[in-house]
Amino acid sequence: MGVDTPVAAVLALWNDVDPIHDADYNDWHANEHVPERLTVPGMLWGLRFLATAGVAGPRYLTLYGLRDAQVLDSAAYQHLLAWPTPMSARMRRVMHGISRAVYDVVATQGSLAASGLLLSEDQDLGQPTPTPGEIDAAPGLLRGLRRPDTQPLPWLQTGQSGFQPPLSLRLIALAAGPMALKAPAVPGVSRYRRLPVSGDGQF
Template sequence: MPLLGTAALLLSFDVAPEVVAEHDRWHTQEHLPERLAIPGFLRGTRWVAVAGGPRYLVLYEVADLAVLAGPDYLARLNAPSPWTQALMPHYRGMRRGLCRVRASVGPGLGGEALLLLPDRGAVLSEPVRYRGAYLLEAAGRAPAAGAAASPA
């Protein structure tokens, strides 16, 4: 199944080891549902590194880039919940990328992803392999055939 929408927000990061379980609960129970309640957010997925890092890769598929500069998203971004505020100091090496989707093809959702990060200019670091850990689609959208939301 191709990506939904014409844009995406891609994040990669680590969290302090002592808060991994709490982070995953927060991300599953509060953060993903909160983001997908914003108009234009269509689907969110969290991926966990098979080895190496950063540990997490998160992909939000959005209707278009305007969603990521719109008042609904900015209001949420600028007014984090108490749980969000408690976890943010434990984030390490956060990278955020706003992306246009130029092409997306295929019959289903992949179970693995590969991330290439720039390292010292034009040289790419070693690729990091990720496995899908959690999938959530915006309310009103039927889950993709064969896709199951499973908390990490």
């Protein structure tokens, strides 16, 4: 299944690594880690992003589209958490600023598989939103509400170590071009550039 497949929930993970580990991290994450996660039944797509502007927290964002939130309780997914590959075990020691949240999807259109992404709190909570021009040009949009029962990764001994994930999520995909990389038009909007994932056919 591809990134256009409708989903009921989204797993969002924020993290960072020291720049000295960027090359190893991106090779592992694109070619081993995300493809491995996508072998779990019900985990329908995975997208990787790097912050380009407006982000005070971790630089990396990963989104997984889920058939439903219960996929994360499945034996297949729990096995991957409990039995990391050698490279995954190494990366666990160098990643920091890790935060994790599961969102119930309340609205979606198009696909988030574009060259850029805007992330903000949902406008229904009175937070700033992207400009109308950016929304009109967007190839995809997803809105979600954070589940209160989201658990931190079990191997994080101190629990969530990054920033607090937003209570609501508004994701807007950006097509290629200057708009995908320029600074945010309003405060409170984080901007990301899409990174490759092995086998997704986009890079």
